[in-house]
Amino acid sequence: MSFGTRLKELRRQRNLSLRELGGKLQVDHAYLSRLETGSVFPSEKVIRQIARTFKLSVEELSLAAGKLPNDVATIFYEHPKEAAFLLRERFAVYNTTVQLKGKKENGHRQELEPIFQTRRGQLYQCDCLEFLPTVPDGSADLVFADPPFNLRKNYGQLVDDDLQEEKYLQWSYQWLEELCRILKPGGSLFVYNLPKWNIHFAALLARSLTFRHWIAINIKTTLPIPGRLYPSHYSLLYFTKGKPRVFNRPRVPIPSCRHCGGDIKDYGGHRKWLNPAGLNLTDVWDDIPPVRHQKYKSRAANELSVKLLQRVLEIASEKEDLVFDPFGGGGTTYYAAELMERRWLGCEIEDCKPIIERLSGNLFTNGKLTTATC
Ligand SMILES: C[S@@+](CC[C@H](N)C(=O)[O-])C[C@H]1O[C@@H](n2cnc3c(N)ncnc32)[C@H](O)[C@@H]1O
Known part of the structure; x- marks a missing residue:
């Protein structure tokens, strides 16, 4: 609100001519x-008089009059982008709606049409590189990316999963830069991949994210690689755009022996003090099951466990x-989003039928989840 409008409003509230x-x-x-x-x-003198009369802060009225404190104005002049970014991030100011921009073709905007939609x-x-530019800046609260790992898997004719290392990177x-752009201030970005690729991705992400x-x-299912240690984990990078807006630390059950049911660790004799709700989650997750059996797979190649996404x-x-x-x-991410009442948005370059069938299935009966999660 401008200074003049504010002044008029204050005067009228007090019924003053x-x-x-x-x-x-x-x-x-x-x-x-x-x-x-x-x-x-x-003038500054008048601002001070008005502030005193109406018991307001001089700073508030000065801002309404377009006057920034000199030191703050200097910060803005010297770092216009970063200063605005830091403020938005500190106060978690972000856009709340997503309207796809529509890609440009021959100078004309062309709307992309969704192949499938739900209420959420x-x-x-x-191709995600075609889709991403249509997504506005700062629109996603959470981004999750599980790309092909360049392991020569067959995803279909449109995906080459056997690129030269340089090309893959x-x-x-390209898509990582776009993901950073569409992430809201305070939002979180997760990238699932082999450690071999995620070390490069982390270096790039650290330039603009925290x-x-x-x-x-x-993981328990990889094959040994000759001349190397046995690979036993995938990496899940977790970055945020500044201070996280949402961070919940889940608790996990106290691990027990599957033969005798007893505790695996002795907790230095402090077992009775452990929180009955479980242990604090660490950054090593060894309770994520692989989605191995075809019966539970919605798609032939590489589907993640719903537990991971949840x-x-x-x-x-x-x-x-x-x-x-x-x-x-x-469609595991979209499926988990539906279960947890999040909105979701995404793309897939190959056949989308498995996702559509999965999300069109009997997810809920009378508001309750009926499909087994794995
Ligand atoms: C590892 S899978 C993702 C699995 C998924 N997280 C799940 O749990 O079901 C990678 C997917 O990315 C798709 N893909 C590969 N290149 C793509 C691109 N340029 N744009 C969009 N999707 C792509 C592949 O077809 C494949 O289905």
């Missing part, structure tokens, strides 16, 4: 009228937040 207020402030009523219409700027989400069948840097964790997801969403999002995943696969 221009003359009466002029008398209190010891200024001419015609000058007051010009202040209210914005045709003159108030939209799926697009296209170059391709990845590192939180390298989460090791224990945990990620629990840590870094709230109901109605927007979750974005550019590599749909079997």
Whole structure:
């Protein structure tokens, strides 16, 4: 609200005429009228008098009059982008709606049409590098990306999962940059990949985001590599855009022996003091099951456990937040988002039928989850 409008509002709240207020402030009523219409700027002395009369802070009125404290103005002049960014981040000011921008073709905007949508989400069948530029800046509360790992897997004809290392990194840097752009201040970004690739990704992400964790997801199913240590974890990078807006630390059950049922650790004799709700989650997750059996797979190649996505969403999002995943696969992220009442948005370059079938299935009966999660 401008200074003039604020002044008029204050005067009217007290039922004062221009003359009466002029008398209190010891200024001419015609000058007051010009202040209210914005045709003159108030001096610092007048701002102080008005603040005293209406018991307001000088800072608030000065800001309404467009005057920043000198030191703050200097920060803004010298660092216009960073200063605005830091403020938005500190006070978690972000856009709340997503309206796809529509890609440009031959100079004309062309709307992309979703191939499938629910009340909470939209799926697009296209290359993420085509889709991402249509997503506005700062629109996603949580981004999760599980790209092909360049392990020569067959995802379909449109995906080459056997690129030269340089090419794979170059391709990845493109979508990573876009993901940083679409993340809201305070939002969280997770990237699931081999440690071999995630060390490069982390270096790139650290330029614009804040590192939180390298989460090791224990895996039991890889093959030994000759001349190397046995690979036993995938990496889940966790970055935020500044201070996280949402951070919940889940508790996990106290691990017990599957043969005798006793505790695996002795907790230095302090077992009875442990929180009955469970242990604090660490950055090594060894309770994530692989989705091995075809019966539970919504798609032939590489589908993650719902438990993994539910945990990620629990840590870094709230109901109605927007979750974005550019590599749909079997739709695990979107499925978890539906279960947890988050909004979602994503794309998949190959066949989207498995996602559509999964999300169109009997997810809920009478408001209760009926499909087994794994
Ligand atoms: C590892 S899978 C993701 C699995 C998914 N997280 C799940 O749990 O179902 C990677 C997916 O990315 C898709 N993909 C590969 N390149 C893509 C691109 N350029 N744009 C969009 N999707 C792509 C592949 O077709 C594959 O389905």
